[in-house]
Amino acid sequence: MDYQQAWKHLDSLLFFKIKLGLDSMERFLGRLGDPQRRLRFIHVAGTNGKGSVAAALLSVLAGAGYRVGLYTSPHLSCVRERFRINNDFIPEADFARQATAIHAVLDGEQITYFEFTTALALLWFAAAEVDVAIMEVGMGGRLDATNVITPLAGVITNVSLDHQAYLGDTLAAVAAEKAGIIKPGVPMVSGAAADDSRRVVEERCRELAAPLYLLGRDFSWQAAGETAGADADRAQSPSARSWTYRGLHGAIEGLNSPLRGSYQRDNLSLALATLELLATSLPVGEQDIRAGLAAVSWPGRLELLELSREEQGGRRRVLLDGAHNPAGVAALVAALEADFTYRRLVMIWASMADKDVAAGLNLIAPLCDTLILTRPESERSATPAEMRRLLAPEGRVRVLEAADPLAALDLAWRLSSAEDLVAVAGSLYLVGAARRILLGELVAAVPRPEKEDRS
Structure with missing residues (x-):
């Protein structure tokens, strides 16, 4: 298939409705050679802020010299936006090549749009031998197609009601779906509020012996002239003001980012805490952090x-x-x-x-x-x-x-x-x-x- 044919084939999968479940995805990836087994991952779930966290991780790690894959959804206008390595979107030729490989293995079997794009991302990242792939959950987590991976670290940004028809109509039910990305022993970072959602995440981490680091408890941020803490008065802190990250192992002062909205500092802090947890496998310096946050871009969000x-x-x-x-x-x-x-x-x-x-x-x-x-x-x-x-x-x-x-x-x-x-x-x-x-x-x-x- 050329690019246009590949795009049309992917578009045809819209007729197949959302399907949550991992068994078929795992079997299908096995037929593709299990590309997910050749990669290192950061897995990002949550109701809001997933893309901002992922974009911040990409900006810092790429600026530090790593080759970083980024898979996000949805896209604004072109499906190629979902797939990046550092600052480059997937080329049309690579999209067509990986889509053709998937189509050949399927041999008439039907999968969903999101399963197809997830498989394509994994194949492309594996072929490019990226140092790490950042995978954003599409919906929920437990049964999401991205949950075939075992990451170096995971993130659950926050939990609120959305997609109730699939995830449940209580915070606890939604949190249980998002906590499904937690893996045994894999460290987790979360900005879940102090409500039922946090209790679900904490309980799941205890069950799986997964270390949990919480925004407002283990790390926080503060704007210039403001009391430290995740619950500080954001209305008095215009997003143009520099801020301090108070992390797991120290503070970094005078940070700036073009991302607007004070709540973005929550998201950026989640990204920084994740990088602290990965200091052994993916070390970055303070200057990499400063430059990466100053360069981060996430179009269509404020x-x-x-x-x-x-x-x-x-x-x-x-x-x-x-x-x-x-x-x-x-x-x-x-x-x-x-x-x-x-x-x-x-x-x-x-x-x-x-x-x-x-x-x-x-x-x-x-x-x-x-x-x-x-x-x-x-x-x-x-x-x-x-x-x-x-x-x-x-x-x-x-x-x-x-x-x-x-x-x-x-x-x-x-x-x-x-x-x-x-x-x-x-x-x-x-x-x-x-x-x-x-x-x-x-x-x-x-x-x-x-x-x-x-x-």
């Missing part, structure tokens, strides 16, 4: 753009954020209140219908002067009319509807000025579509199939 659109005229600030569950939206609200200044907030919003649409909408609406409801190119997305019915009484916010992301951006531009902030959030589908309109593809532009998965 990503602030300043640009003009030729057809619309006028310069605007546009904030892109992938917040799509109640915890993520709450973090976005906190960031908008603490880290940004603007005259009016013009929000473009969409949501997948299988999310808690009402909760997210009603968290963000009180901050908005204008709320533009739209629908990205997905049959899973809620319609603007459906979302509008779920809104609490509108109050001062003006609620409008747009047929698609392009129409929503056009409307937002007309209704805003340079002193305002245009924000795009609620769905990574929406963020990916808006970012592509505004900036083009993250990777080299290629013809796109009609549908693409984001799960």
